[in-house]
Amino acid sequence: MTANGVVVTGYAQVSALGLTLADFDQALLDARSGCQALDVALVGQDPFVAPVCASAFSQAGLIAPSKVPMDRATAMALSVAKAAVAHADLQLDNTERERLGVFWGSGMAGAYSFDNFSYALYVEHKRTRPTSVVTTMPNAPAAEISLFSQAQGASLSYACACASSSVAIGEALYAIKSGRIDVAIVGGSESMLTSAIVANWNAMRVLAAIKSDASQACRPFDANRTGFALGEGAGALIIESQAHAQRRGARALGLLSGYATNCDGHHITQPQAAGQVRVMRQALHMAGLQPSDIGYINAHGTATSAGDWAEAQSVAEVFGERGVAVSSTKSLHGHLLGAGGVVELMVCLRALETGVLPSTLNCDELDPKMALDVIQGQARHVKGLRHAMSNSFAFGGTNAALIVSAV
Amino acid sequence: LQKEPFDVLAELLTSQFGVDASLIKREAVLTELGLDSLTLMEFIFAAEDAFGLRIPEEKMDPTQAGLTLGAICDVIIEMKKSV
Numbered sequence: 016m017t018a019n020g021v022v023v024t025g026y027a028q029v030s031a032l033g034l035t036l037a038d039f040d041q042a043l044l045d046a047r048s049g050c051q052a053l054d055v056a057l058v059g060q061d062p063f064v065a066p067v068c069a070s071a072f073s074q075a076g077l078i079a080p081s082k083v084p085m086d087r088a089t090a091m092a093l094s095v096a097k098a099a100v101a102h103a104d105l106q107l108d109n110t111e112r113e114r115l116g117v118f119w120g121s122g123m124a125g126a127y128s129f130d131n132f133s134y135a136l137y138v139e140h141k142r143t144r145p146t147s148v149v150t151t152m153p154n155a156p157a158a159e160i161s162l163f164s165q166a167q168g169a170s171l172s173y174a175c176a177c178a179s180s181s182v183a184i185g186e187a188l189y190a191i192k193s194g195r196i197d198v199a200i201v202g203g204s205e206s207m208l209t210s211a212i213v214a215n216w217n218a219m220r221v222l223a224a225i226k227s228d229a230s231q232a233c234r235p236f237d238a239n240r241t242g243f244a245l246g247e248g249a250g251a252l253i254i255e256s257q258a259h260a261q262r263r264g265a266r267a268l269g270l271l272s273g274y275a276t277n278c279d280g281h282h283i284t285q286p287q288a289a290g291q292v293r294v295m296r297q298a299l300h301m302a303g304l305q306p307s308d309i310g311y312i313n314a315h316g317t318a319t320s321a322g323d324w325a326e327a328q329s330v331a332e333v334f335g336e337r338g339v340a341v342s343s344t345k346s347l348h349g350h351l352l353g354a355g356g357v358v359e360l361m362v363c364l365r366a367l368e369t370g371v372l373p374s375t376l377n378c379d380e381l382d383p384k385m386a387l388d389v390i391q392g393q394a395r396h397v398k399g400l401r402h403a404m405s406n407s408f409a410f411g412g413t414n415a416a417l418i419v420s421a422v
Numbered sequence: 423l424q425k426e427p428f429d430v431l432a433e434l435l436t437s438q439f440g441v442d443a444s445l446i447k448r449e450a451v452l453t454e455l456g457l458d459s460l461t462l463m464e465f466i467f468a469a470e471d472a473f474g475l476r477i478p479e480e481k482m483d484p485t486q487a488g489l490t491l492g493a494i495c496d497v498i499i500e501m502k503k504s505v
Contacts, residue, residue: 081461082439084438144464145460145467146460146464
């Protein structure tokens, strides 16, 4: 471990995979899909059925530090942030608040409430609320986490679609490495399963077709893939300088060893393998690793035709044909958008701890064009996993790769 | 059995604004219960919705200093009688 390393000392998530770490591990081990069919019938729209991965999370009884009504995603964010602080045994009262930061990602923060408020105004003709602006503002999750933790070092929100929380984590890593802060609450949240938002995604023709069973709809890297399932959830990590962790006697759950972000500069939605190749190589360079050092990749793997094909090419180029074990867990928890990067990095962190590399549910027939070692069927059990990578490739062209290493 | 207006307001304060039930009294000043100018307005909106009425400004100025829970409650009781 490098002298100025940044370690992960706690984490938590909520998603369709459950609300506890035990549920999360079990769902990954069993490749249990949280995907269900949602019937959407809106006036003026053709009715359709969409695959969605809803979380059992309930915000009942959870009150924001600001006392402002919380968007569902904000409530999820606050909940996982508190759980991650507890998991890390971070004593906030003993933490120098000016050196504590919050770095949070979200693709469509506030969208759930914004949609509901608009419905109330336009359809139900109810008056709007004095707190509507602060409930729906994109930095509401970071703001509430900052109020809860009294973080004074930074409170930053990142909106880079599917890469949002990966970028939030990576930028916090740099903030710690530069010496600006010692410790950060990082992650992302997303809740967008309203009829209108699902209709917007459906209109884009990126959602998976349901043939018979919704849990079989999302098929990453499969020859018959048709798109993704929309998910909802949140994940939080506590990351801190190794020195800070040592001073407070915290256990390190992994070293955040590599990060890179770049942009394709090419197309609003169409991914490009070249940018992905560069971002993975940049992250390896930062970590001081060779491609052969990586034992597992949690792919972006959205199960769209173009997305998976671009990633298959870029991973094969960096790691060699079938050079590294790869899985996409999006067929289990759905596309978590702003929360995707952090929850998928948690999959990597759990793999370092448990040696379980989750399989890619529904990748029954690997696309024959792809020279990838996709974990299919059962989860793979490995010993001595040292380094794992998580990829996030976003609409807008933002790419991010994160590497976690055993300590 | 219909709840008393005071109990409805008390429940709103505890369930939506996290106010400690032991602090909720008629003479409690709302800003001293942890509500600021924005969340006080939110509370009054929520109270008005709960009773299906709108409190006109001439009956109560929500920005006045020292506004108590009892004062809001009295206005609501008075308005409910006149409905």
